[in-house]
Amino acid sequence: xxxxxxxxxxxxxxxxxxxVTILILVLIIFYxxxxxxxxxxxxxxxxxxxxxxxxxxxFPTIISSIYLALLSIIIATPLAVGTAVxxxxxxxxxxxxxxxxxxxxxxxxxxxxxxGLFGFVFFVIYxxxxxxxxxxxxxxxxxxxxxxxxxxxxxxxxxxxxxKEVTYALGGTxxxxxxxxxxxxxxxxxxxxxxLGMGRxxxxxAVLIFTAGLSIHIPxxxxxxxxxxxxxxxxxxxxxxxxxxxxxxxxVLVISILxxxxxxxxxxxxxxxxxx
Amino acid sequence: xxxxxxxxxxxxxISYDSNRIVRDLNIDVYAxxxxxxxxxxxxxxxSFLRAINRLHDINPDAKVTGTIKIDEKDIxxxxxxxxDLRKMVGMIFATxxxxxxxxxxxxxxxxxxxxxxxxxxxxxxxxxxxxxxxLWDEVKDRLDVSAICLSGGQQQRLxxxxxxxxxxxxIMFDEPCSGLDPxxxxxxxxxxxxxxxxxxxxxxxxxxxxxxxxxxxxxxxLMGEMVEVNKTAVVFTTPSDQRxxxxxxxxxx
Numbered sequence: 001x002x003x004x005x006x007x008x009x010x011x012x013x014x015x016x017x018x019x020v021t022i023l024i025l026v027l028i029i030f031y032x033x034x035x036x037x038x039x040x041x042x043x044x045x046x047x048x049x050x051x052x053x054x055x056x057x058x059f060p061t062i063i064s065s066i067y068l069a070l071l072s073i074i075i076a077t078p079l080a081v082g083t084a085v086x087x088x089x090x091x092x093x094x095x096x097x098x099x100x101x102x103x104x105x106x107x108x109x110x111x112x113x114x115x116g117l118f119g120f121v122f123f124v125i126y127x128x129x130x131x132x133x134x135x136x137x138x139x140x141x142x143x144x145x146x147x148x149x150x151x152x153x154x155x156x157x158x159x160x161x162x163x164k165e166v167t168y169a170l171g172g173t174x175x176x177x178x179x180x181x182x183x184x185x186x187x188x189x190x191x192x193x194x195x196l197g198m199g200r201x202x203x204x205x206a207v208l209i210f211t212a213g214l215s216i217h218i219p220x221x222x223x224x225x226x227x228x229x230x231x232x233x234x235x236x237x238x239x240x241x242x243x244x245x246x247x248x249x250x251x252v253l254v255i256s257i258l259x260x261x262x263x264x265x266x267x268x269x270x271x272x273x274x275x276x
Numbered sequence: 277x278x279x280x281x282x283x284x285x286x287x288x289x290i291s292y293d294s295n296r297i298v299r300d301l302n303i304d305v306y307a308x309x310x311x312x313x314x315x316x317x318x319x320x321x322x323s324f325l326r327a328i329n330r331l332h333d334i335n336p337d338a339k340v341t342g343t344i345k346i347d348e349k350d351i352x353x354x355x356x357x358x359x360d361l362r363k364m365v366g367m368i369f370a371t372x373x374x375x376x377x378x379x380x381x382x383x384x385x386x387x388x389x390x391x392x393x394x395x396x397x398x399x400x401x402x403x404x405x406x407x408x409x410x411l412w413d414e415v416k417d418r419l420d421v422s423a424i425c426l427s428g429g430q431q432q433r434l435x436x437x438x439x440x441x442x443x444x445x446x447i448m449f450d451e452p453c454s455g456l457d458p459x460x461x462x463x464x465x466x467x468x469x470x471x472x473x474x475x476x477x478x479x480x481x482x483x484x485x486x487x488x489x490x491x492x493x494x495x496x497x498l499m500g501e502m503v504e505v506n507k508t509a510v511v512f513t514t515p516s517d518q519r520x521x522x523x524x525x526x527x528x529x
Contacts, residue, residue, distance in 0.1 A: 092336065162373045168331060170386035170442055171363035180385070181375060 029254060036251025039244055045252070049216040053232065054242045058249050060218045064133065064226030065256075067219060068212060069201045071137035072144060077194055079141075080148035081183075084190075087149075088156045089178055108146035115143045116210035124211055131213025134222040139211045140204060144197035151196065155189020156182055188271035195264035199257055205230040229253045282307040282446065282476040283328065288342035290323050290332065297323045299500045301342070305446075305493075310468060310477040312487035312508065314523070315497030321480040324497070325448045328478070329365040330358060346446070363390065366439030370451040372431030374423035379415055382423045382434060386442040401441050409437035410467050429460025436467060447471060449479045453486065465490050484524050488512050496520045 047057030083100070091097045119139030129135040159182050167177035183190075205228075213225030214235065227235070229249055236246035283305035290298040298320035305311050313321045323332075330351065332338035344351050351361050375382050383402045384392075392398060402419070406412040411433040415426070423434055432452055439447055449468070453461040461483075468477060468490055481487050487494050491508035496517070503517050515521045 162369065162371075163375055165331070165334075165369070166373050166375060166438075167385075167389070168334060169329060169362060169367040169369075170389055170438070171359040171361075172386075172389040173359060176389050180389070185376065 029258075032247065032250045032254050036247035036249070036254075039248035040251050044248055048218075049232075052216070052241055053236045053245055058229065058232060058245075058252065060216055061227050061229045061232040061249065062252070063218050064212070065202055065228040065230075067133050067222075067226060068136050068140060068208065068228055069198045071133060071222065072140035072201045073194055073198050075137060076141035076144050076148055076197060080145050080193070080197075081152050081190060083145075083149050084152035084156055085178060085183075088153055089174070089182070104146045104149050107142070108150070110143075111206075112143060112204055113206040113210075115139055116207040118142070119207060119211040130223065131211065131215075131225040132223045133212060133219050133226050136208050136212030136226070136228075137222070139207050140201045143204070143207060144200050147197045147200060148190070148193040151193025152186065152190045155186035155193070158189070159185040188268045191267050191271075192264050195260055195267070199260050202228070202256060202260070203230055203253065204228075205234050209234070229256075280307040281305070282346065284343075284345045284348075286343045286345075288324070288327060288340070288344065290320065290327055291339045292335075293337050297500050298327070301502055303495060303502060303505055305476060305478060307476050308472055308474075309492040310472050310479055310490050311493045311495065311505075312491035313478065313480045313495045313497055314482075314484055314487045315503075316523070317482075318499070319497040320500040321497050322450050325367065325450055325478065325480060328446070328448060329362050329367055331362075331367070333358065359390075363442045364445050366442070366444035366447045368432070368435050368439055368447065368449045368452045370454050372428055372435055372455070374426070374431045374434055376424060377422070378420045379423050379426070379434060380419040382438055383441050386438060390442060405437040405440035408440050408467075408471065409433045410463065410470070411437055427460070429456050429463060432456060432460070432464055433467060436464070436471075440471075444475065446476045446478070449477065449481075451480055451482055454482060461486070484526075496523060498523070 044057040045062065046059050048059055049061070050056030083104070087097055087100060116139065119135055119142070123129045123135035123138050124131060127135075129138075163181045163185065164177045167181055168174075172180070208228050208231050212228065212231070214227050214231065215225035216227055217224070219226035230253060233246050233249040233253065236242055236249065281304045285301055285303045285305075288298060288301040289296065297318075301320075301324065303311075313324070315321055326332050327340050328344060328346075328351075330340075332340050340352070346361075346364070349356060375385060377385075380402060383405060384398045387398060387401055392401075403412065403416075406415065411430060414430060415421075415434075423431065426434060436447075436452075453464055456464065465486065468479065471477060472492075479487070479490065488508060493505060494508040494511040495505035496503045496511065496515075496519075498519060503519055504511065504515065506516070511520065512524060515524065
């Protein structure tokens with residue numbers, strides 16, 4: 001076999017791999033939307049849950065999901081960005097930073113059900129927050145920390161060293177360099193991390209079954225229990241309450257994830273273009 | 277010529293990790309003069325500059341010993357605030373380093389670091405420093421344009437203007453024209469000669485001819501040691517050391 005035909009075969013093999021990947025994604029999305037979109041109406045989105053989900057809509061779960069995602073982001077972002085700044089700006093590569101980074105990466109590898117168990121024992125029972133939006137958000141925050149830390153760290157590292165040097169040469173302090181130039185420049189990357197984390201929080205199920213509970217009502221405070229879309233879907237499907245409504249919920253969930261990811265690309269694109 | 281000493285360096289040694297980059301350096305820099313420093317790569321020229329504004333402090337591997345006095349004050353003693361020192365000693369880097377923001381924001385960046393926030397004052401500073409860096413006429417109508425959009429030579433003059441906004445007394449140029457074409461280079465050189473009236477200037481350059489064109493004093497560095505320093509005219513006509521002669525006539529380096 002000559003070199004050119006080898007090249008052709010290789011090209012075909014790689015193309016095939018890429019096509020299969022796309023195909024899987026498209027199939028899943030198509031399957032969910034095909035089965036789900038039939039029940040997704042304006043009423044489905046805005047009505048309360050009736051008869052444990054057999055009837056009615058999913059409005060409370062949408063609200064709970066939004067609360068959970070936002071609150072977990074609000075809790076996790078300062079911690080994660082702070083950690084990333086510490087790792088990149090305040091320490092040199094040494095044993096301590098390796099341990100912190102290793103720890104953060106391990107956190108990323110822990111199955112979410114373990115986070116759920118931890119959240120249940122610590123936030124729900126020990127701190128007496130009960131099954132609530134607060135317990136759920138705190139646990140989700142622990143879970144998405146590594147995602148935000150890692151993307152923020154990469155973003156901060158990619159800020160050119162000369163910008164910091166310019167700041168020092170003009171008599172600026174380290175802190176001024178960080179908040180005037182490093183963080184603004186790293187913002188698109190950090191935002192991407194935050195949005196990825198938000199995506200994870202929205203699609204998470206296991207954690208929330210243990211920590212946020214299954215209440216079908218709209219949460220009235222951070223101490224109310226609330227059922228997220230993913231948990232609602234799980235309950236409907238697992239307990240065979242209504243497969244039709246389960247697919248409807250899944251469709252809404254998938255569409256929200258797609259929207260969140262599109263927004264994140266859009267933000268990145270806007271920021272990238274601004275000054276280059 | 278007025279021979280007031282602005283910077284006085286005694287027994288300066290700089291090492292990274294344990295490589296000595298600059299050894300036993302003694303030199304005086306006169307006020308309102310341009311000291312040009314020539315020498316091949318790795319001769320310690322840039323490291324010397326970074327000792328004067330204490331930019332080595334960022335790097336824990338760097339060790340600086342000896343004394344550097346500016347206006348009779350030892351800058352490595354505690355009673356000098358690092359940030360005041362760096363304000364007093366401006367620095368222009370080899371490649372233009374505009375920050376990724378508008379021309380105006382680049383120029384108010386330094387003053388804002390030092391707490392100046394009055395719009396009127398800032399605008400005056402911007403105009404003043406752009407004029408001093410002979411860039412005002414070229415950019416006065418588009419101060420809100422991103423600094424990245426300027427040409428290389430304009431960017432470098434913007435960096436000079438930016439250094440001026442914090443009112444330094446000494447300006448150090450670290451091979452400022454290494455990436456510029458001859459026309460931009462001559463503009464930067466003209467700017468330096470103009471600035472000399474108000475500021476003390478140290479110019480590190482790889483371009484021997486440039487050192488001859490703008491220098492009052494010239495020092496030749498080789499492998500971390502200063503081979504000689506003298507009036508520029510003397511160094512370029514009757515150098516006292518054979519190695520200097522070899523370098524400026526292009527026999528090595």
